[in-house]
Structure formats: structure tokens, C-alpha cells
Amino acid sequence: MGALTHTPHGTGRILRVAGPLVEAEDVGGTAMHDLVALGEAELPGEVVAIRDAQVTVQAYEYTGGLVPGMPVRPLGRPLSAPLGPGLLGGIFDGLLRPLSNAGTWLEPRPVGGDAAPADDFAYVPVAAAGAVVEPGDVLGEVRGAGPVPVRILVPPGCAGPVGRVAGAGRHPADAVVATVAGTEVRMTAHWPVRTPRPVRERQGAGRALHTGQRAIDLLFPVALGSTVAVPGGFGTGKTMLLQQIAKWCDADVIVYVGCGERGNEMADVIDEFGALTDPRTGGRLADRTVIIANTSNMPMMAREAGIHTGVTVAEYFRDMGLDVVVIADSTSRWAEALREFASRTGDLPAEEGYPAGLASAVAAFYERAGVVTTLGGRRGSVTVIGAVSPPGGDMAEPVTAHTQRFVRCLWTLDRDLAYARHYPAVSWAESFSRDAENLGTHLAAHGDPAWPGRRARVAALLAEADRLADLVDLLGITALPDQERVSVLGGRLVREGVLQQSALSARDAHSGAGKTAALAEAALAVVDRCRELADAGVPAARIEEVDFSPVLRAREEAGPDDAAAVVALGETMLARLGEVA
Amino acid sequence: MNADGGTGAVDPGRVEFTSVRELRGPLAVVDKVEGVGWDEFVVLTCEGAGQRHGVVLEVDRGTAVVQVLQGTAGMDPARTRAAFTGSPLRIPVGTGWLGRVCNGRGEPLDGGPPVFGAVTSAVGGNPLNPVRREPPAEPVLTGVSAIDALTTLVRGQKLPVFSAAGLPHLELAAQIAAQSTAGGEPFCVVFAAMGVTHADAGFVRDALEERSAAGELVLLLNTADDPVIERILTPRIALTVAEHLAFALGRHVLVVMTDMTSYAEALREVSAARGEIPARRAYPGYLYSDLASLYERCGRVRGLPGSVTVLPVLTMPAGDITHPVPDLTGYITEGQVVLSRPLHARGVYPPVDALSSLSRLMRKGAGPGRTRADHLDVAAQLLSALARARQVRELADLVGLAALSATDRRYLDLDEAFGSRLVDQRRDESRTLEETLERAWQVLLTLPRSQLTMLPAGLLDAHDAPESG
The missing domain is CATH 1.10.1140.10 (Bovine Mitochondrial F1-atpase; Atp Synthase Beta Chain; Chain D, domain 3)
Structure with a gap:
């Protein structure tokens, strides 16, 4: 293995490859959840464990052809999502790389190999040079990218006088729009997907999210900023219900995460959303929607990242003062990715082979929902709706059982109702809404006392x-x-x-x-x-x-x-x- | 690589390793290897036991764990040489497969030469970009009334047949493979049989002989006494060949894969040998993703003429629909065709349980401009009437036939007519869509007009629907 010792300085080498699990050694200067580039193909991977000089990496692409001894290059930054005006109306993979400019057949793509969207955007500055700004303040707005103006905000941890300001006009997505206390602020911001974006404070839940589905609005309403799980066996109409909510609910932005689900269904979503008109704005429904498509045959670990990427995108729009709904279909496939990886690293399994950390991972995901006062003092919300696919319809299985503990609403889909062609098959006996009482009081005080x-x-x-x-x-x-x-x-x-x-x-x-x-x-x-x-x-x-x-x-x-x-x-x-x- | 019947050959420049350390179940552990990558294809030369093939499941420093497709029986570590090919398994693709009968590894069983092709493809395939998928919208007509009328198969769909031991699923699969058409457009069938008996394999060859002779069939046969692990490869070869026929050569391809339960058992065997942590019923935790990597290869591509339609057939162990294989399949596929033991006992072939069966894409692939204008209305009315008939039958079991109302008794007549006039057909009988829908109408007209509320008046007039009994 003589050739293997001549790896460049600062670069580690691969020791072991088993599917999406890669172990490497001597990867200098890398922290937990940092990105690395694997092999000559520079495939993206994320560091998930460090022991002595060895790191464990979960790879986000097919790892065929990776050979022990190949280089591993640390990128010195965590897995981040590029957040900018090109998101609305776009379709992305689990790492938020645009799918619209990828090929018909998805070959493994190198880290950073996703070309930035070539479009430029109509930008209007709001903060003038010399103004003193705080994190969350508005520097400018991008218009015409859809019904929602995208606000460019002062990033967290950045405050002071505004220096150079980009003029009104069209700028590319990665253009510098201003400097704040000497720091360049770009139109597209990068944010690590596993870190919740900071807020000033959390607020109590307010009004209901109107879903347009009577079984829900009438019996099991959900508040903005709340959390919902939708368990249902196959054939109970889970995806159909979630798509209906994505189409008709009265949120400002929808983030639809197709996580380990069917390709034909995603094709349908893309088609339909492009053709439908948003009844509230008159624009295309697609223009208020961000689709993250990671179908069941795409790399498994990108499914795991896709859930976090989706919530991060939602928080980005929340910080502009918008009400955002994240729909994740299905969180069970995300949990399976966690299990698959835990099994390969040899972690001791808890229930049904799932890692012991499953419950806390589920809780952490739903905890990113909420109504907040943003850093800039606006009110925004993220509502999370997660589908759960219980194997064999078993509601006691770990993912379903743990999810029920952490959500405020449960819309259980009933197989008998679905077989009787009663759609949406929301069971009135097995569902609950812990928001119903507060919302009842709220609605009674705001025009619907009955x-x-x-x-x-x-x-x-x-x-x-x-x-x-x-x-x-x-x-x-x-x-x-x-x-x-x-x-x-x-x-x-x-x-x-x-x-x-x-x-x-x-x-x-x-x-x-x-x-x-x-x-x-x-x-x-x-x-x-x-x-x-x-x-x-x-x-x-x-x-x-x-x-x-x-x-x-x-x-x-x-x-x-x-x-x-x-x-x-x-x-x-x-x-x-x-x-x- | 050169074409040698679908299994990889070794680049003469590559070294062979003789350091096989361990043989256990389907696995061979090779030590002191260099430059071996994950998912590489391996050719094992075993003195006295012939040549075998394998895939690298894990590579850890200088050790490679290889899954041996033909099993390790008869292998002696001291007399085994492993040559790593430097790439994942690639097979030749193209029209050379049409009309051929091969084993589960793609080697000829028909006495002909190995399958040649100017182009090769990796059997793992690459995922189809969801943005480039065209939503399925036209039917594959199977000539089987129960399917064409109520669970129409749509080009680019994945629709499994859920069956149980002793039911005629293989007969149905073969009939569909023999009869299906795509409205006069180029059509062919790739039939992959996994773990079938020799008698069943013979039956399939006979049933599909005509299609094979017409150059519209690729037949891959892994019999029950063939190596179990080879079954992991069989559906992948079938789908790789199908993808090329569809998307490079513009054909509509129907891929029949039977029996997926045997496939899943092979997967479980490898997983157990590797000491992986088991999930439900000791199947590996990645069973969902593995099945999806097969089923999701169906579809259509924007701007290209062909399509891949997948029809997996699986037997539910002990008839249990919550067993992991049917359960996870149901989560991936777009509906299911369920075979029923009571119907089989009544002598109805194919014993399709219409109320448990569903084609999720039917609404897109049938109806005006696709099949016939009245198709969806007829199907909806028929299903609704059958649901009512089932309730009436349950009631009749409790209170007796005599206590039923006249209308309720007509529903029992409808149920009977449905089984005998629409569903039941000969195993070599191919019905046109017209005939199927006319039979559906005959069945519906056993009810008085007042019960046919889902059908427009114009249609009822056209069929002379009786006002009452």
C-alpha cells in the first residue's frame, strides 16, 4: 500500500466503505457535522463521529468505487443550505441542490458541483448607507420572484453601520448587497441545516392554520406554529391529504419535503403545482412552494439531511415575518435512514433496531416549529406536518409511538374509512388536537362564537x-x-x-x-x-x-x-x- | 468488458488475490487486497468448483467482504482466487436480449450464444431525476377483464399482485405477460422469475412461447434449486435491460417480477450472514429502500417515447398482508391487485378481490381519450355496488336470505354476475376493452336503474337500463 502514504497535506484517507458509511483517518481540522469530500470524485459526506484520529462519515451519494486509501478532504464548514431568492418555485434534492439543472439520470455529484442558478433577481435596497442595523433588520427586498417579496436580512451576529450598498436593479443570486460593519452580506446566505436559526423569543400560538379540509378545520384544527403527525397505513390517502393541504392552506410559504416517497407522485406534485392558481394571490401555486424531492431510490442519507434542510428553509422565510408550513412525507423513511446508518456503525439498537436517540431526534425535529418574534422584531411561524407510515398499520411501532408524544395534533388515517372510500380518511375516534381549546377561544372571540x-x-x-x-x-x-x-x-x-x-x-x-x-x-x-x-x-x-x-x-x-x-x-x-x- | 453472457469478465491486467480467509453462508472474506472499491464486481475462480461471481459488500482497509452470487458451497479457500473487476457489474443491453431465455445471472438457457450488445449498463442504475419524470397517463391493456376494468394498469406504473400460496398468481402473471399491449405502439415484456419450481418455469416458458418467438420477450429464470443469492441480481438485470429498451429504444416495456418474497428472503439471508441488526421479522432495516431501488425504476421520461411498467408478484406468507414484504411493497407501489382464496375456491379465475384491489393511477390512465368515455363511471359504479353487495351478504349470513329486501337480493345477483360474467375468464382468453366494458354493463344491469345513481342518464338510456325488477 506504498502509494497510499503520499496523500497531500491536510487530507485524510479512507479506511472503510460499507454503503453510505465511510470511515477515514487523519482528516485534520474537522469538527462534528463538518462536510468532507470523499475520494477523487469529491463526493459529499458529513462527519457524524470522531474517535482519536478516525472519523465516521455519512455519504450523501452512492459510494461505489470508493477505495480504502483514497483521499478525504475536509471542507472546514458544516453541511449548509444556500438560502436565497431562487428557492420559491424551485425543486431541490435533500442537500438543496437544484434538480432542474441536473441530468435525467442522477449521477453522483461532487461537493460544490451544483452550479449556482444562473438567474439574477430584481433587488431594491431598503437600508441606506450609514444606517446602523441589527441582526434581522431588512437590507433590501427581491421582488418578482413570486407572490412573496423575499427580504434580505442582516445575518445573526452581524451589526453596525451599513457601508457599501448595491443599487436597485438585477443582481445574481450570490451578489454582495451590502456591507455591515465591514462584513459582506450576500443575497444568498448559507446556514448550517442542523442548527435552528436564532429568534428573539418564542410566542404562544395564535390563530388557526386554515387547511381547507373540513375534517381538520372542524374537528382537529391546528394552530400556526404547531406540530402535526399524520399516521396512516398504505392506501389510506396520506399523500393525497398532505398535497391538498399544501395546495389550499392559508400559509405564505409551503416547504414540501418528499422524503423517501414515490417518484411518480413527485412528478405529479411538480406538474399540478405548476398548473394551479393560488386562490389567495392569483399567482401560480408553485411560486409560494419550495419542493425538496428525495425519492425512495435516491441516496438514503440525503433523506436524513433533507428533513433538516426543509426546516431550515422554512425558518429562513419565517425570519422575513411569514407563516410557513413544512410538510414532510414521510418521517418514517427519515427514521429508517437513521436506523440504517446506526446499524452500519454498530450502535447498540433500541426498539426494532432503531437507535436509542430516535425519540430525541424526532423531538428535536418537531421542536423547530413555533410562532416567534424574529431577530428583526417581526412575527413569523413555522408549522410542521409530518406523515408517519406505520409498518403493518401498527400504531405501537417506535416511530409512530414516539411521534405521538411530541406533536400537538394527530390526524390518524383509518384504513376502514379509506376502504369505504371515505376521504379524507381522518379518524374522528383516533385523532386529537391539543390546539382545539385555545383555537376555540380565539375563534369565539374573532367572529365565530359558535x-x-x-x-x-x-x-x-x-x-x-x-x-x-x-x-x-x-x-x-x-x-x-x-x-x-x-x-x-x-x-x-x-x-x-x-x-x-x-x-x-x-x-x-x-x-x-x-x-x-x-x-x-x-x-x-x-x-x-x-x-x-x-x-x-x-x-x-x-x-x-x-x-x-x-x-x-x-x-x-x-x-x-x-x-x-x-x-x-x-x-x-x-x-x-x-x-x- | 467483453460480453460473456451478462456476467463481468476480468481485465487481464488485474491481479487475482488468493487470500480468501473466510467462507460463511453467502459471504467470502478476502484479505490483503489493494485498490478494491465498494460495490465492485468480483470473479472468483475456484479450482474444482468452477467460476463464480460476487459483489463487494464492504471494504475495510485490506479486507473485502464479498457476496457470492452462486453461494459458497464446494468452495475451498485455499483453492480460490478472487479477481476484482474495478467497476460495478455491467451487462450488455439492447435488442440482443429479445427472444432469449436466460438464467438469473443472464447466462443463456436456450442453447444460444451469450447475449451480445454494443452498449453496457451498470445493473444498479441511476435514480431518475423526479423533475424529468412524465406523469403516467396511458393504459397497458392486459386482456384480463378484472384488471382492465377496475384496476387499469398504466404505462410507467408499479402495480403489484398480492397473492398467497396455492393461488394462481403465476398463471395470471404469465397471462398478463402474454396478452398485454400498448395501443399498437412497440411493446415488449421482461419476465424475471425468482425461486420458481422447474415445473413452474416450464409452464412460463410454454405460456410465453409465442411472445418470445415474436421477439417481444426477455425471460430470466432463477429456479428454486438455483443459487439463492443470485436472485438479488435477477430483477436488477431485468430492469437494466428494460430501461434501455424503453428509454434508449423507445419501447413500452412491462417488467414482471415473481416472486418478490423469494427475493426478499435472499436479501435477508445475506443480511443475517453479515450479522446486521434485524428489523421486522428479521428482514434487514433497509428492505424498504432496497425494494424501492427496484420498483422505482418504473416510469416515463419527459420527451422520450418509451415507458417501464413494473408488475411485481408476491406471495404473502400465511396470507398476512401486514408481513413486511407486502406491507413495504404497498407503501412503494401505486396500488395493488389482491387475489382472494374464497374466490379461488368458488372456481373464479383470476380470483381478483376487486374491493381490496386498487390502481392509484387508473384515474389518469383510463377514461375519455385513453380507454373509453364511460370507463371511470362504470368502474366507480361497479365498485360501489360491490361494496353494498358485500354488506348485504354479511347481513344475509346473519338474518337469512328470506329476510332481505328485493333490492338487496338484486345486489347478491350482481355479485354473482360480477364473478361469473366479468371476472371469470379462460387462462388463454384475451378480451378486448370493448368486450370487458360490455360485460361490466351486463353485470350492472342486474340492478334496477334507481340503484345506478353514479351513471349519467344518457348512458343508462343507451344501455336500456330497466326501471325496476
Whole structure:
């Protein structure tokens, strides 16, 4: 191995390669989570353990052809995401390298080999030369990159008088836009993905994130800055629900992290988001979205990094004072990458082979959500929605079980509902929202005083109908007293007329707050009238025979914000019931 | 490398190492190696036991751990020489594969010469850039009514068949492979069989003979008595050949891979031999990613004419759909076709359980301009009626047939007609889409018009739907 001793100074050499695990020695001057370039191909890797002169590296590309003795070059900086105006509307891999300028087949790419986007951006300075600025203050804005103006901020740890200022006009993404106390500030900032970006302080949760999905907005609402896990077996419509939220929720920016999922689905997301119009801004939906696509056949460890990259991008927009939603589909694939790597390093396994640090890794990821006062004094938020894919539908498996402990909302997708083609298959019995109480108070004080009562009544009706459904299966519907038969009917009206929502129908795909409230009120009023009829002695069988299609079809017939049409259909239905009496 | 039947040859300049230290299960540990890279292809020359092939699983300083594809039986460390080829396994690709029958390593079984090709490709492939994927949108018609009508296979999709021991999944797979077409565009089939019996292998060869003779078939056969570890290579060869036929040569390629459970068992065997920490049911933790590295090779590419459609077939051990192999497959694939034992017992072939089966891409690949304008409505109405029929059957079991309403009894008739008139077909019967949809209509019309609420009135009139019983 004589040739191997002639490695250049400051460069280590590879000792061992096993898939994404690379061990190297004599890599001088490297710290935990620093980047290294592996082999002659300079493949990117991150230092994840250091013992004596040996380091363990997780490689972010296919390591075929790496040979012991090949050089390992330390880059002296941690894995960082380039944060700049080119993010919105873009599609990136787990290391935030643009996929749009990569080839059809993804060959391993060297560290730093991702060409910076060639575009330049229309920049307008805000802070004048001589002004004294603090971290988080606005230096300038990039406009025209989408519905959201991208603010260029004074980076953390940088304060003082503004020196040179770039003039208004088009500048490339890596241009210096100003100097602050002699430090150059560029349009694109680099931030280490594993370090949360600093804020002035955390705030309590405020208003609800309106998702446009009735099962969620009505029963299990989520506050801005909160955290949600969406567990669901395959075929329960997880990805569909998350895509609907990405399309229709009222956040300013969406970061969609496709983590170890299907390539065709990502192609679909890219296609659809490019074609859809954002109902709030009139612009393309893609322009408020950053897509991080790491499909299941792309290098596994980049999946691990992709989750952190996604949250870092979200924090970057949060710091401009925006409300950002991160959607990660699926965190189970991220956890599997952790497990795979832990197994190769020989760590002692905890549950089901997952590393002992799984729970804290999950907690740390969700903890990056929150409503904050930014360094610049603005209010911004990051809401995290993570899909969980429990193997065999087992809700007790480690990733699902730990995730439930750390999130504020759980939207459990139910296989039986999905098989009955009830979409979105959000289970009312197995889901929870710890935000519901606060949001109820908030909504009651901000224009919808009936919200808490409406939620309680719908939930109670569903629970009662579920309890009776078991009896009906055993004894048949005719064995129940008339009042209970009305409850069974009421459960059906709420399920089919309110909670079910067709993602394929232009009118029903998303539902404004007014329409959601009107649909629920209409169904509840109809149930009340049916009860009155039953009390007045009308046989339940006669009530069940009534054609309830006005309330069942209202969700398809009224537009997304057309509460009035729903109210009218509800009146029609009540009138029809009047004839029964 | 020169083409020698799909398995790598050694550059004459490369040294052979004789320092095989350990042989254990499918693994060979070679000491004192130099310049050996991870994932390199290895040719092992074993005096008295012939030539074998392997892949480097790990290289640690001067030690390489090699997975021996043909197993280590009969190998003597003292009489084994290992030559490392300096690159991952590459195979020749191109039309030379069409019409050929090979073993699981791509060596001819048909008495012909080794497969030649001017171009070679690495069997691992590279991931397709998601930005360059074209969303699938046209059907592959299989001539099998249960699939074409209700779980339409779409070009570029991955749709598995979930089966159990004793069910005719191999017959169905062979029938689909023999009959499928892509609307008159160039079409071919790569059929990879892993761990099948000799009798089954013979059956597949016979069933696909016509397609093979027409130069539209590549058949790779790893039989149950062939080396187990070779199965890890078989689907990769199949997909590499398919990708080239599709994206370089513009064909629509259907890749049938059966039985993926046998494949996963080979993976588990290697993992156990390496002493890796096991996950569910002792399968390795990377089973999901490994299966994805196969299934995700399906798709279409923007601006290119061909497509790769993947149809994996797997048997669920003890019929358990939560077993890791079907479970993880279901998470990756775009739907599933589930075979049912009760239907098989009723004598229905293919015994496809329509309510448990699903093609997620059907909405994109069927309907107006793709199959027929009424296709999606018919399918939705049929599924809805079948769901109701199932409820009625459960009720009938409790209260007896006599207690059912007249309408409910019509649903039982529909269920019966569905099995006998639409699903059931001969193993050599290829139905046109027209015939399949007409049969679907006949089944639907066992119900009175008032029950067919999902179909537009115009269509009902056109089919003379009866007002009532």
C-alpha cells in the first residue's frame, strides 16, 4: 500500500466503505457535522463521529468505487443550505441542490458541483448607507420572484453601520448587497441545516392554520406554529391529504419535503403545482412552494439531511415575518435512514433496531416549529406536518409511538374509512388536537362564537353513531329505538355531507371557513328536526326514507366560499322534513 | 468488458488475490487486497468448483467482504482466487436480449450464444431525476377483464399482485405477460422469475412461447434449486435491460417480477450472514429502500417515447398482508391487485378481490381519450355496488336470505354476475376493452336503474337500463 502514504497535506484517507458509511483517518481540522469530500470524485459526506484520529462519515451519494486509501478532504464548514431568492418555485434534492439543472439520470455529484442558478433577481435596497442595523433588520427586498417579496436580512451576529450598498436593479443570486460593519452580506446566505436559526423569543400560538379540509378545520384544527403527525397505513390517502393541504392552506410559504416517497407522485406534485392558481394571490401555486424531492431510490442519507434542510428553509422565510408550513412525507423513511446508518456503525439498537436517540431526534425535529418574534422584531411561524407510515398499520411501532408524544395534533388515517372510500380518511375516534381549546377561544372571540359548541356537537354525534353502529351490526337497525335510529342517520349525514371531501371536485377540494361552518350547521339542524319528528311520533323508518340529497350534495353543489348556497339547501331540506310531519 | 453472457469478465491486467480467509453462508472474506472499491464486481475462480461471481459488500482497509452470487458451497479457500473487476457489474443491453431465455445471472438457457450488445449498463442504475419524470397517463391493456376494468394498469406504473400460496398468481402473471399491449405502439415484456419450481418455469416458458418467438420477450429464470443469492441480481438485470429498451429504444416495456418474497428472503439471508441488526421479522432495516431501488425504476421520461411498467408478484406468507414484504411493497407501489382464496375456491379465475384491489393511477390512465368515455363511471359504479353487495351478504349470513329486501337480493345477483360474467375468464382468453366494458354493463344491469345513481342518464338510456325488477 506504498502509494497510499503520499496523500497531500491536510487530507485524510479512507479506511472503510460499507454503503453510505465511510470511515477515514487523519482528516485534520474537522469538527462534528463538518462536510468532507470523499475520494477523487469529491463526493459529499458529513462527519457524524470522531474517535482519536478516525472519523465516521455519512455519504450523501452512492459510494461505489470508493477505495480504502483514497483521499478525504475536509471542507472546514458544516453541511449548509444556500438560502436565497431562487428557492420559491424551485425543486431541490435533500442537500438543496437544484434538480432542474441536473441530468435525467442522477449521477453522483461532487461537493460544490451544483452550479449556482444562473438567474439574477430584481433587488431594491431598503437600508441606506450609514444606517446602523441589527441582526434581522431588512437590507433590501427581491421582488418578482413570486407572490412573496423575499427580504434580505442582516445575518445573526452581524451589526453596525451599513457601508457599501448595491443599487436597485438585477443582481445574481450570490451578489454582495451590502456591507455591515465591514462584513459582506450576500443575497444568498448559507446556514448550517442542523442548527435552528436564532429568534428573539418564542410566542404562544395564535390563530388557526386554515387547511381547507373540513375534517381538520372542524374537528382537529391546528394552530400556526404547531406540530402535526399524520399516521396512516398504505392506501389510506396520506399523500393525497398532505398535497391538498399544501395546495389550499392559508400559509405564505409551503416547504414540501418528499422524503423517501414515490417518484411518480413527485412528478405529479411538480406538474399540478405548476398548473394551479393560488386562490389567495392569483399567482401560480408553485411560486409560494419550495419542493425538496428525495425519492425512495435516491441516496438514503440525503433523506436524513433533507428533513433538516426543509426546516431550515422554512425558518429562513419565517425570519422575513411569514407563516410557513413544512410538510414532510414521510418521517418514517427519515427514521429508517437513521436506523440504517446506526446499524452500519454498530450502535447498540433500541426498539426494532432503531437507535436509542430516535425519540430525541424526532423531538428535536418537531421542536423547530413555533410562532416567534424574529431577530428583526417581526412575527413569523413555522408549522410542521409530518406523515408517519406505520409498518403493518401498527400504531405501537417506535416511530409512530414516539411521534405521538411530541406533536400537538394527530390526524390518524383509518384504513376502514379509506376502504369505504371515505376521504379524507381522518379518524374522528383516533385523532386529537391539543390546539382545539385555545383555537376555540380565539375563534369565539374573532367572529365565530359558535365554533366550540359546533365542534362539540359534531364530535358527540359521531361518537354516538359509532357506538350504535356496533349494535346495528349485531341486531340490525330495526332493533333500535327511534331516537337512536335518528342518531345513526345523523352520523351518516355528518360523515357523508360534511366530513367527506372530494379532492377531485373543483368545488369541494377545499372549503372556506364559512362553508365548513354552514355545512356543519345545516347537518346539525336537519338532525335536530329529525329528532323533533321522532319525538312527535313519526316512525324512524319514515324519516330514514326521506331523500336527504340536498344536505348530502351541498358540499359538491356550493363553491368553496359559497356559504349562502349551503344555507339555502339546508332550508330546502328542513322544508322537505316539514312535509313529513 | 467483453460480453460473456451478462456476467463481468476480468481485465487481464488485474491481479487475482488468493487470500480468501473466510467462507460463511453467502459471504467470502478476502484479505490483503489493494485498490478494491465498494460495490465492485468480483470473479472468483475456484479450482474444482468452477467460476463464480460476487459483489463487494464492504471494504475495510485490506479486507473485502464479498457476496457470492452462486453461494459458497464446494468452495475451498485455499483453492480460490478472487479477481476484482474495478467497476460495478455491467451487462450488455439492447435488442440482443429479445427472444432469449436466460438464467438469473443472464447466462443463456436456450442453447444460444451469450447475449451480445454494443452498449453496457451498470445493473444498479441511476435514480431518475423526479423533475424529468412524465406523469403516467396511458393504459397497458392486459386482456384480463378484472384488471382492465377496475384496476387499469398504466404505462410507467408499479402495480403489484398480492397473492398467497396455492393461488394462481403465476398463471395470471404469465397471462398478463402474454396478452398485454400498448395501443399498437412497440411493446415488449421482461419476465424475471425468482425461486420458481422447474415445473413452474416450464409452464412460463410454454405460456410465453409465442411472445418470445415474436421477439417481444426477455425471460430470466432463477429456479428454486438455483443459487439463492443470485436472485438479488435477477430483477436488477431485468430492469437494466428494460430501461434501455424503453428509454434508449423507445419501447413500452412491462417488467414482471415473481416472486418478490423469494427475493426478499435472499436479501435477508445475506443480511443475517453479515450479522446486521434485524428489523421486522428479521428482514434487514433497509428492505424498504432496497425494494424501492427496484420498483422505482418504473416510469416515463419527459420527451422520450418509451415507458417501464413494473408488475411485481408476491406471495404473502400465511396470507398476512401486514408481513413486511407486502406491507413495504404497498407503501412503494401505486396500488395493488389482491387475489382472494374464497374466490379461488368458488372456481373464479383470476380470483381478483376487486374491493381490496386498487390502481392509484387508473384515474389518469383510463377514461375519455385513453380507454373509453364511460370507463371511470362504470368502474366507480361497479365498485360501489360491490361494496353494498358485500354488506348485504354479511347481513344475509346473519338474518337469512328470506329476510332481505328485493333490492338487496338484486345486489347478491350482481355479485354473482360480477364473478361469473366479468371476472371469470379462460387462462388463454384475451378480451378486448370493448368486450370487458360490455360485460361490466351486463353485470350492472342486474340492478334496477334507481340503484345506478353514479351513471349519467344518457348512458343508462343507451344501455336500456330497466326501471325496476
